Amino acid sequence: MTKNCHNDYKMKFSVDEEYPDLSKHNNHMAKVLTKEIYGKLRGKSTPSGFTLDDVIQTGVDNPGHPFIMTVGCVAGDEESYEVFKDLLDPIISDRHGGYKPTDKHKTDLNFENLKGGDDLDPNYVLSSRVRTGRSIKGFTLPPHNSRGERRGIEKLSIEALSSLDGEFKGKYYPLNGMTDAEQEQLIADHFLFDKPVSPLLTCSGMARDWPDGRGIWHNDNKTFLVWVNEEDHLRVISMQKGGNMKEVFRRFCVGLQKIEEIFKKHNHGFMWNEHLGYILTCPSNLGTGLRGGVHVKLPKLSTHPKFEEILTRLRLQKRGTGGVDTASVGGVFDISNADRLGSSEVEQVQLVVDGVKLMVEMEKKLEKGESIDGMIPAQK
């Protein structure tokens, strides 16, 4: 393994001299990192040259966020999770409800295992969506990859997606060659992603060379969408208006598996292992990388004193309809699974389906002025 010059050069300075000042910090990395761990790991690098300072840079540069407990570290390649396990295992445990280094993660993308989910009340559930990420084996991840690698990923992705047919037949729109008309349409469809502005993301290096190698693919029906080279190699999204989560999940699973088949044929499967499940850039997305959610009207329930408690027990989280760091507007909430690692895709979507059903019942009761005390669930 070739050595990493500047990292070796830094060894001239003591651990004390190089150790970051985390006194004002509140993120997972800052909670876990110690001088001892830093001293142990700082001389290492992954085969592609990713170092401890690369892993933690975003957490050093971003002390914390008012709404969310940020992770504060990223992987630069698949090996990061092995080489820097002394730091990342405790972070993973803290972030993923006590998940241990010896635990095994279950993958289940068989949509037939989902019970119900086709009848969420459309008077309340405005839209349903499932997303996940995938990393392509043999390439480094967005914080670290070169233009050549990123373009290689884009090329493979286009080949794979172009060969989809039937309900999945669609088209790729590279960010770099979009016409004004295409851009307008993608914005109107709420599909277009833009250059990240959040320093959480830019400090990790993932926005380098923007918009080179980035693009959006979607099927003609506009119900299946893939982002290429944003925060992960691929982000796969299935969505539609209304409450038929079963259909959304079916399309999600079928599409994802078709894509995986094609990548495997090119000898580039997805990064996965039996401990961490699907490997992604941010440790928070390990496991399933899945966020299944709905936009749902809960004006009454959301003002009930037990709302947070109910969500916690249902293993769900709320967000505003603008995404992870926004507030809700007009009583409409984004409700999704809180877990990623340690439970399967089917299990997580089941939690959403069952939980949303219950919350809609509660909302209806509160509308009628009735109590919901008898409906408060046990901790799942």
Add this chain to the structure above:
Amino acid sequence: MPFGNTHNQMKMNYSAEQEYPDLSKHNNHMAKVLTPAIYDRLRSKQTPSGFTLDDVIQTGVDNPGHPFIMTVGCVAGDEETYEVFKELLDPVIEDRHGGYKPSDKHKTDLNPDNLKGGDDLDPNYVLSSRVRTGRSIRGFCLPPHCSRGERRMVEKLSNEALDSLTGDLKGKYYALKNMTDAEQQQLIDDHFLFDKPVSPLLLASGMARDWPDARGIWHNDNKTFLVWVNEEDHLRVISMQKGGNMKEVFNRFCTGLTKIESLFKEKGHEFMWNEHLGYVLTCPSNLGTGLRAGVHMKLPNMSKHAKFEEVLKRLRLQKRGTGGVDTAAVGGVFDISNADRLGFSEVELVQMVVDGVKLLTEMEKRLEKGQSIDDLIPAQK
């Protein structure tokens, strides 16, 4: 940030064509000079500290251009960058610095006695005078590349040097990370405080990593001599005061700078300098003297004159808004400073500002009286 040369070796698995940046929408010095052939020859190289070609050009790839200014689009990560990547940087330097050739020698002159006049710029027009430059400490990587340990050492050495200044230069250091609210407010009121950069030109180069660790501001008790530590360069040294006595400002500038340099030398540290590029700084635009000497002056009439731009050009001066390099002027008040950095000495550049500002003031007075300035238009300096 992948500041690793190990990844650089890995990238060799891809052809130069596969790795070559898309510069089709770009308009900066780097994009004007870089070619696939140059990229191919330089991409496998690295400096001893591991800075690579992609590190040099990243900011120029990420920032296609700027509406007001022709950006440089590349940075140095250490002193050796200018040697290892000379095939790219020499043409960039030549284009940016008026045809400066790889064989040219740069003259350093920090003797303030060599400046003629400059103590009598009309304070009815010249509101303030300022001279700034940068310095890099030899043996340390530059802000796009340095580690926390290096940056803190630069801060430590700077503090030691600045603490031993006396007399008119005696002052105090304010570390960004443990400033009190009162100190912060005072520094803002004095227009001294620098904040975390927001410009993507700077952020994309990696110079804002670990902010605000080891960054700080030192100034003398009189508030006329100021040093920024670990912002875009290791040190930025600024001499300033209200009014038009540029001679005094330059005097203090030279005295302070020379004193600081000898204090560093006493401790076994020099500034990065060579006889071809002069003082070596992070941005190629600041090579040579790294010096920008300027005034804030009222030119409401002159600035509307059809020949304003032409006059500035001939005087080898440039205008900016009073908010800095990428701002517009407000209320007819302009920041007028030397356009050159490399190929002229400090004294020569400040002389141009002094002489040029004097002439511009004359012109403004003429225009106020409704008189012509045609006979005052200078030849190209």
